[in-house]
Amino acid sequence: MRQPQMDDRQFDRIAALAYRESGIRLVREKKLMVQSRLRHRLRELNLDAFAAYADHVISENGAQERRFMISALTTNVSHFFREAQHFDILSDRLLPRFRACIATGQRIRIWSAGCSNGQEPYSIAMHLLAQDPSLVDGDFRILGTDIDPQVIAHARRGSYSAQHLRGIPPEILDKFTIGTDHDDGSRTMTDELKRIVSFHELNLFSQWPMQFPFDAIFCRNVVIYFDQATQERLWPRFNAALTPEGLFFLGHSERILEPADDGFQSVGPTAYCKPAHAHSTS
Numbered sequence: 687m688r689q690p691q692m693d694d695r696q697f698d699r700i701a702a703l704a705y706r707e708s709g710i711r712l713v714r715e716k717k718l719m720v721q722s723r724l725r726h727r728l729r730e731l732n733l734d735a736f737a738a739y740a741d742h743v744i745s746e747n748g749a750q751e752r753r754f755m756i757s758a759l760t761t762n763v764s765h766f767f768r769e770a771q772h773f774d775i776l777s778d779r780l781l782p783r784f785r786a787c788i789a790t791g792q793r794i795r796i797w798s799a800g801c802s803n804g805q806e807p808y809s810i811a812m813h814l815l816a817q818d819p820s821l822v823d824g825d826f827r828i829l830g831t832d833i834d835p836q837v838i839a840h841a842r843r844g845s846y847s848a849q850h851l852r853g854i855p856p857e858i859l860d861k862f863t864i865g866t867d868h869d870d871g872s873r874t875m876t877d878e879l880k881r882i883v884s885f886h887e888l889n890l891f892s893q894w895p896m897q898f899p900f901d902a903i904f905c906r907n908v909v910i911y912f913d914q915a916t917q918e919r920l921w922p923r924f925n926a927a928l929t930p931e932g933l934f935f936l937g938h939s940e941r942i943l944e945p946a947d948d949g950f951q952s953v954g955p956t957a958y959c960k961p962a963h964a965h966s967t968s
């Protein structure tokens with residue numbers, strides 16, 4: 687049977703919707719990718735044409751399908767200990783302060799915004815706990831959020847295949863993960879880690895209902911899918927969500943063009959700090 691084809695007009699309607707809903711910019715060159723990623727949605731809904739799919743997903747009744755559509759269109763590639771130099775910047779600059787917080791009962795909060803399947807927030811937790819196990823005794827929490835409900839469900843389960851686990855150094859792997867019943871090398875994050883790291887579905891362009899401020903925010907390899915103007919709407923919001931001296935990390939091919947204008951100071955490759963004297967820019 688012939689597979690449904692997406693024409694330019696249907697692509698433009700779907701791309702405009704994806705941009706409005708999530709900030710993700712899809713250019714015409716991506717049409718074949720979008721077509722192939724959405725075909726299973728048509729099958730799921732028993733639709734045989736993209737015109738009918740576009741009508742449905744844009745309609746008032748399409749709210750649930752919009753979530754599935756965004757989930758199908760997002761790129762969720764991630765891995766453990768990605769761009770590990772950021773974890774060193776985090777511990778070099780903030781671990782002494784975290785120790786003082788533990789001693790005085792103050793809260794420590796880290797946010798992984800666009801956390802995909804959870805490898806990033808679990809890596810942050812493992813990295814910090816390996817250096818200072820006493821963090822578990824304090825009010826230390828890491829929040830992972832993502833627009834895609836499927837990756838959030840995976841992150842909450844905290845189980846990963848042997849291939850996923852490859853980036854974790856062996857001594858850390860033994861300490862913070864446990865083998866599953868499957869004989870395939872897959873492992874699950876320990877309950878201790880799961881108590882520290884929690885996950886919620888969140889679109890970065892909606893309200894942020896969490897309690898602020900954060901000591902560090904990781905938003906890596908997420909804004910690359912947004913255009914410049916959309917990225918720039920986020921910088922003041924992230925800045926306002928940080929503590930003074932809080933750290934903000936982007937992915938290796940992302941950057942804030944004028945950090946000082948947005949209240950940031952560069953402290954390393956795609957790593958920024960909110961200076962102690964900074965006032966909220968929002």
Ligand SMILES: C[S@@+](CC[C@H](N)C(=O)[O-])C[C@H]1O[C@@H](n2cnc3c(N)ncnc32)[C@H](O)[C@@H]1O
Pocket residue numbers: 707708709710760761762763764765768799800801802803806831832833834837888889890891905906907908911937
């Ligand atoms: C390539 S992954 C990056 C994962 C992780 N931060 C890393 O660097 O390995 C990008 C993630 O951003 C999420 N994302 C894209 N647009 C988003 C939005 N508007 N709000 C929240 N998350 C979004 C995607 O669902 C995807 O899981």
